[in-house]
Amino acid sequence: MSAGREVRDAVLSGYMAERGLKTTRQRTLIIDTFFEVGGHLSVEELWGRVRGRDTRVSVATVYRTMKLLAESGLVHAQNFGDGQARYEVAVGREHHDHLICTGCGAIVEFENDRIEALQEAVARRHGFQVRSHKMELYGLCRNCQRG
Amino acid sequence: MSAGREVRDAVLSGYMAERGLKTTRQRTLIIDTFFEVGGHLSVEELWGRVRGRDTRVSVATVYRTMKLLAESGLVHAQNFGDGQARYEVAVGREHHDHLICTGCGAIVEFENDRIEALQEAVARRHGFQVRSHKMELYGLCRNCQRG
DNA sequence: CTCAGTGCAAAGTCTTTGCACGATT
């Protein structure tokens, strides 16, 4: 994934330079931690992991940093119905959707071009011009079906 | 839609009788108002309409009543990303998904069996047993595309 | 008469924000 990291750093550096944003200890730590985990993290969860490495980071900064990443296009905010926003890596990836296990909370990503095509067709039929979409399938993963 | 109303009343009466719940002025008013509008209402919006008819109803009661309806299976809570829950009629209807206009907020419902079938297939391929799903297409409706 | 329901305000979540201090460019 070093290629991924390069893309990420390039996008982020460009965005920050362009806006005169500064590179701080907190931002670096939060961003590195987030991308190491790979996404689907809530702010609270991310904050937990960040504090494991440096206690002197406040939640407010994590909120602010994730918002910044979202604005730069590096991540997307998602909402899986548990009341808190979850972020996932957005840059350098195809669009995808989610399978969410209601038992253990596992999140599996998938893509399906046929579904996307059908979505487009449905939208067109209703006169809509689709900009984005969101599809989530909730159920039990293989492990949780045994419970 | 008088048939719809009968189904609704039967489901609700059954549910209430079974649990010893009482029929009150507030509940009747909230429920009637909600079903007259037909759904996709947030609590705040519904409260507004209810208060138009009777000022003596509190938001808390609207929250409690909608929660009751959701538990009885008459309505479903949805979350279209604007930060507040929206309820829609659930009983006596097929599953459906939503097209949401990011311009004017219009919400259009649709169903598509082929998409549902593909969703099932995807889930099976990942070992998931799907219980429910949610699909939203965001974009501009015909009118808003002119803007 | 009894127990559920209601109004009100307080409390709970998650998230944002104002302000004074601290760090980066």
Added chain:
DNA sequence: AATCGTGCAAAGACTTTGCACTGAG
């Protein structure tokens, strides 16, 4: 040195809840 960033706590938005009073059955 000039700004932007951070921590902290307060404030916001939405929703839930405790409590004393009201009303349905």
